[in-house]
Amino acid sequence: MATDDTILISDSLAVREDGLAIGLKIPWYRSLWVSSVSDVVVKVGGAEVPKDGLRAEINGKSFTIPELGEQWDELWFLQDRLVIVVPQEQPPARGDEVDVEVTLSIRLPYMQIAPQVYVTNHATNHRVLVAG
Amino acid sequence: MTALGTPVQGVTLYSFTRDFHARKHSVEDLVREVAARGLGPGIEMVGFQSIQGFPVVADGYVDWFQGLIAETGLVPTCLSANADAGLRRDRMLTDDELVDYMAPQVEAAARLGFPVVRVQISLTPDDMQRLLPLAEKHDVRLGLEVHSHQHPKHPRIQALLERYEQLGSHHLGFVPDWGATLREVPATLMARYRRDGVDEDLLRQLVAAWHEQDAEGAPMTEEQHGRWFRQVMGLAHQHGSGDRGIEMAVNITGLFGHAKPEDWLELLPWAVHMHGKFYEIDASGDEPSVPVERIVGLLVDDGWSGSISSEWEGFHWNDWEDPFDVVARMQALMRRSAEDAGSRLVTDPDEARSVLAAHHRRS
Numbered sequence: 001m002a003t004d005d006t007i008l009i010s011d012s013l014a015v016r017e018d019g020l021a022i023g024l025k026i027p028w029y030r031s032l033w034v035s036s037v038s039d040v041v042v043k044v045g046g047a048e049v050p051k052d053g054l055r056a057e058i059n060g061k062s063f064t065i066p067e068l069g070e071q072w073d074e075l076w077f078l079q080d081r082l083v084i085v086v087p088q089e090q091p092p093a094r095g096d097e098v099d100v101e102v103t104l105s106i107r108l109p110y111m112q113i114a115p116q117v118y119v120t121n122h123a124t125n126h127r128v129l130v131a132g
Numbered sequence: 133m134t135a136l137g138t139p140v141q142g143v144t145l146y147s148f149t150r151d152f153h154a155r156k157h158s159v160e161d162l163v164r165e166v167a168a169r170g171l172g173p174g175i176e177m178v179g180f181q182s183i184q185g186f187p188v189v190a191d192g193y194v195d196w197f198q199g200l201i202a203e204t205g206l207v208p209t210c211l212s213a214n215a216d217a218g219l220r221r222d223r224m225l226t227d228d229e230l231v232d233y234m235a236p237q238v239e240a241a242a243r244l245g246f247p248v249v250r251v252q253i254s255l256t257p258d259d260m261q262r263l264l265p266l267a268e269k270h271d272v273r274l275g276l277e278v279h280s281h282q283h284p285k286h287p288r289i290q291a292l293l294e295r296y297e298q299l300g301s302h303h304l305g306f307v308p309d310w311g312a313t314l315r316e317v318p319a320t321l322m323a324r325y326r327r328d329g330v331d332e333d334l335l336r337q338l339v340a341a342w343h344e345q346d347a348e349g350a351p352m353t354e355e356q357h358g359r360w361f362r363q364v365m366g367l368a369h370q371h372g373s374g375d376r377g378i379e380m381a382v383n384i385t386g387l388f389g390h391a392k393p394e395d396w397l398e399l400l401p402w403a404v405h406m407h408g409k410f411y412e413i414d415a416s417g418d419e420p421s422v423p424v425e426r427i428v429g430l431l432v433d434d435g436w437s438g439s440i441s442s443e444w445e446g447f448h449w450n451d452w453e454d455p456f457d458v459v460a461r462m463q464a465l466m467r468r469s470a471e472d473a474g475s476r477l478v479t480d481p482d483e484a485r486s487v488l489a490a491h492h493r494r495s
Contacts, residue, residue, distance in 0.1 A: 009154075029149045030180040030214065035221055069221045077184045079155055109218035118218045119382070 005123040007104050012081075013129035019088040020044065020131070021057075023081035024104060027123035031078045034058060034071035036106045038120060042086055043101040049086050057083040092131050101126040134435035136475040139428070140484045141463055142174015142209050144407070145182055147444035148455050152181070159183075160200060167204035171459050173481040174209040175201075176250075176405075176441040179237055187213075187236040194243050201245065205481045207488065209439040210275070210307070210405045211246040213237035215254035230254070231262045238263070242270035247492045248405045248439075250307045251276050253288065257295035260304055267303040273492060275307035275404040280389030281357050283312040283350040284399050296402055302493055305402040310422050311409035311445065312350070312389035313396070317342050318411035318421040321383060324449035334371035341367060342384050350390040360385040387445070393426045400436050404492070408440045412450070413461040417468075424462065428469035438491045439484075440466065440477075 007024045014021040022042065026032060040056065042049045056063050058076055062085075076082055084102065092098055103124040143166055151157045157165070159182045166172055179186040183193070201208060213234060217225050225233060234251065241249045249272050255263070260274065267274050278289055289306075296304050317339050325335055341364055351357040361381045368377035396403075410422045418425070442459045463477075470477045478484050 025153065029146070029153070030178055031184075031186065032180075033216065033219060035219065038221075072219050072221070075185065078153055078181050079184075107218065109216040 005121070006125065007102055007123050008100065008125040008127045008129065010129070011132055012127075013098060013100060013131050015091050015094050015131045016085070017091070019091055020086040020098070020100075022084045022086065022100060022102060024084060024102060025081065026076055026078060026106070027104060027121055028106060028108070029078070031075050032106060033109065034063075034068050034074040034076050034082075036076075036109055037068045037082070037104065038107045039103070039105040040065050040068075040084060041103040042084060044086060044088075045099050046101075053087050055085040057085060094131055096131050097128050098131055099126075099128050134433075136473070137432045137434060137436040138475055138478050138487060139406075139431055139437060139466075139470065140174050140207070140209070140439040140478045140487055141172070141466065142176065142207070142439050142441050142484075143171045143459055143463075144176035144178070144210075144212070144441040144443050146176075146178050146212070147442060147447070147459050149181065150447045150451065150455065163200055163204060163206065165456060167206055169456055169460060170479070171442070171456065171463065173205065173207040173479065173484045174439040174441060175206045176208075176210040176212065176246075178212040178214075179240060180214050183240075187240050189240040189243060197244055207439075207481055207484045208244065208246045209441060209488070210248040210250050211237075211241035211244060212250040212277075213241070213252075215252040217254040227256075227259060227262070230259060234263055235266055238266050238270055238272060238274070242272050246272065247488065247494065248273050248275050248307070250405070250407075253277070253279070253282055257292050260292065261295060261299060264299065264301055264303060268301070271303075271494070273303050273305055273404040275305050277307045277309055277407065278312060278399065279309040279407075280312045280314075281351055281386055283389055283391035284308075284395040285350065285391065286352065289399075293399065293402065305404035306399050307405050307407060308396050308399060308403055309407040309409050309443070310424070310427055311387055311407075313391045313393050313423065313427065314388045314421050315423050316421045317384070317388060318446065319414075320412045320446055320450045330373055330376070331371045334367060334373055337367050337371070338364065338380060338384055342388060345385065346390045348390075350395075357385060388421070393423055393430055396427065397430060397434060400431070400434050403436065403438060405438055406431075406440045407443045408462070408466065409443045409445055410462050411444075411446045413458060413465065417461060417465055419462065419465060424465050425469040425472070428466050429473040432470055432473040432475040437478075437487050439488055442466070
């Protein structure tokens with residue numbers, strides 16, 4: 001899309017006790033309702049992580065990926081990060097390099113192109129990140 | 133003979149999206165920088181960009197913002213609202229819900245001291261009529277943005293104009309966005325594509341397609357716009373850039389409008405504020421894609437004295453220029469253009485307040 005499609009930045013990756021936390025920038029120029037997130041696909045080390053294991057955290061709350069579509073009164077502020085939590089039995093150590101690819105699809109709720117069809121921005125970023 | 137217009141210079145913080153998004157600057161940093169560099173006095177914000185938790189705005193935020201405005205001497209011109217008709221996944225908002233959705237945004241604008249609320253094309257003439265009592269109650273003006281691929285002669289805009297004329301309220305109007313009236317594809321976008329390794333032949337064909345569509349004239353139907361969109365997608369696919377086809381089609385057929393600058397004249401009596409959309413300023417100080425000089429000349433000749441926000445949208449692809457510098461150069465071009473037309477742009481805050489009070493018919 002026309003706008004800055006950067007979702008992964010150098011400090012996106014953090015290690016938790018039970019996995020990875022990947023902080024995403026919103027690939028649009030304004031805050032959007034969390035219901036605008038229509039899909040999240042995560043690959044770690046080239047392998048896709050099963051979607052039902054992922055959680056998404058924002059505004060101090062935690063959702064499954066399908067639940068995001070219902071959150072039409074939860075705002076993703078432009079400067080905030082949507083944190084995708086990837087469960088791992090043996091998370092890497094801080095300072096380790098991890099190959100991460102994320103595809104985030106967002107539906108723009110005011111750019112309609114047909115009944116119930118909105119312009120969707122698919123942002124894919126692939127980076128080797130240092131775990132923080 | 134109409135007295136010459138003296139439009140008010142200003143800027144929207146949208147021009148600085150890239151740095152704000154990257155957390156390089158806060159809203160306070162941006163407002164102070166705008167004041168320090170003389171890019172006002174007018175200042176516009178996008179509610180859903182600049183204000184955390186929008187459209188809920190705490191009293192403390194209102195106090196803080198008004199303090200910042202008083203200290204910097206800037207003049208709030210417009211708060212940009214969004215009409216998110218597709219908010220829910222399962223269905224469109226009903227007209228009642230959409231009106232309810234706009235209400236807190238309108239109220240927030242009034243509390244923050246903005247005389248104009250920019251609204252969007254999802255709103256129908258009926259919706260605008262239903263919002264009128266709210267605008268009257270808060271004494272703000274609702275300006276529906278006329279943004280490419282819509283344009284002054286587009287049937288949806290004409291339907292709104294007709295309703296405005298029936299209702300005759302100065303609380304309803306338009307915010308013309310100069311991106312509807314381009315004369316050339318921005319060279320900086322082509323430079324960006326070139327840097328990204330896009331095929332040179334495709335670049336030539338994208339520009340040629342835009343000129344072909346320009347010769348056809350601004351689109352009057354969604355079918356026509358759809359045909360253009362598919363044409364650009366097809367070119368991208370033929371040249372091995374299929375993955376960027378949608379982006380190229382959105383840019384070429386969605387952002388770079390084909391209306392003529394004179395088309396704005398019909399809407400000027402209803403123009404509550406303007407988005408001085410621009411993409412680039414070349415070495416000679418001109419804007420090769422948006423005919424800034426021509427548009428400012430028309431406004432001045434027609435006696436229009438509202439606020440213009442310089443709105444730099446080149447940041448979508450241009451990350452090599454400083455947004456504050458680009459805005460300053462565009463404003464120099466606007467000031468020169470007004471002077472060449474025998475008038476000037478208002479840059480003094482006190483004068484801006486009094487000119488805008490008259491424009492908005494506030495005493």
